[in-house]
Amino acid sequence: MSRSNPSESQGDLDILGSPRALPYSVENPCAACEIREMSICGVLDCEELDALIKILTRQTFETHDPIIDEGESADFVFNVTGGAVKLFKLLPDGRRQITGFLYEGDFLGMAMNDVYSYSAEAVGDVSLCRFNRRKLEGLLDTFPKLERRLLSMASNELAQAQDQMLLLGRKTAQEKLCSFLLSLSRRAETRGYDPSILHLPMSRNDIGDFLGLTTETVSRTFTNLKRDGVIRLLEGGRVQINDIDQLQDMAEGA
The missing domain is CATH 2.60.120.10 (Jelly Rolls)
Known part of the structure; x- marks a missing residue:
């Protein structure tokens, strides 16, 4: 109930x-x-x-x-x-x-x-x-x-x-996570917030469940995006997008 x-x-x-x-x-x-x-x-x-x-x-x-x-x-x-x-x-x-x-x-x-x-x-x-x-x-x-x-x-x-459905069936782990971050960025922008700063209150396990990935894969992909300078991981479950164009390209498999 x-x-x-x-x-x-x-x-x-x-x-x-x-x-x-x-x-x-x-x-x-x-x-x-x-x-x-x-x-x-x-x-x-x-x-x-x-x-x-x-x-x-x-x-x-x-x-x-x-x-x-x-x-x-x-x-x-x-x-x-x-x-x-x-x-x-x-x-x-x-x-x-x-x-x-x-x-x-x-x-x-x-x-x-x-x-x-x-x-x-x-x-x-x-x-x-x-x-x-x-x-x-x-x-x-x-x-x-x-x-x-x-x-x-x-x-x-x-x-x-x-x-x-497209996200789960046609994309790689990296493409899935990048697409997810882009969707949050667009949502933030339509609500008048800074689209480069995202708040992710959900756990890595929840993100993996949503994207059809293991928790380990989600964590590893976040680490790779951070290493490549595409994002920055901030305190409080926040993520800063450093290069929105590169994130878009990666979401599309370019």
């Missing part, structure tokens, strides 16, 4: 992992939210947000806390407002395959059926806005632009799944 903690947190983490105070009040949690423009509520004006606030619950999770569990009733959907979330599916032999990572502004819990098709777990401290799925669906008729935003997010999710 998923576990929730619907209490106000004392701070959020941005995509670079820096703590920051919550930018809004409990009475109006959306008015000054710094990630509003990149989330589902970015299409709503201040008056329209009032309807969304009525079905919103703030939640916080700690490292390894389950957020949703595969197969359980898909009663809620979530907007990630801070930290990182890893998505995974359970395999018949008990292992799990990580299928993606979500960051602030991303949407979690969309389901075609009445149950979740994957599980989600907190990577470090995570803050979320939780919405009752049925109540949110009820707002879509009132606010068609909200429905269009959700469809756009679903389309992006499908495109990412297709990219992941």
Whole structure:
């Protein structure tokens, strides 16, 4: 079962992992939210947000806390407002395959059926806005632009799944890791952060699980990229990209 903690947190983490105070009040949690423009509520004006606030619950999770569990009733959907979330599916032999990572502004819990098709777990401290799925669906008729935003997010999710299939099936270990770093760089840039400084809160084991590599291969590839001067490994799980063009070439096998 998923576990929730619907209490106000004392701070959020941005995509670079820096703590920051919550930018809004409990009475109006959306008015000054710094990630509003990149989330589902970015299409709503201040008056329209009032309807969304009525079905919103703030939640916080700690490292390894389950957020949703595969197969359980898909009663809620979530907007990630801070930290990182890893998505995974359970395999018949008990292992799990990580299928993606979500960051602030991303949407979690969309389901075609009445149950979740994957599980989600907190990577470090995570803050979320939780919405009752049925109540949110009820707002879509009132606010068609909200429905269009959700469809756009679903389309992006499908495109990412297709990219992941290519990543797992057609690339070498080095190409996989370089592609992964480039995807984080592009994500950071679209959110207004420095695309050359990446925060990787997930473990090397998680990265390997996501990319279809062993932990040893991931660590060795990071070391090789550092040795060649393509990246620099910083404290706090951060990676600095020294040569984005070379990283791109290596991702493409050039």
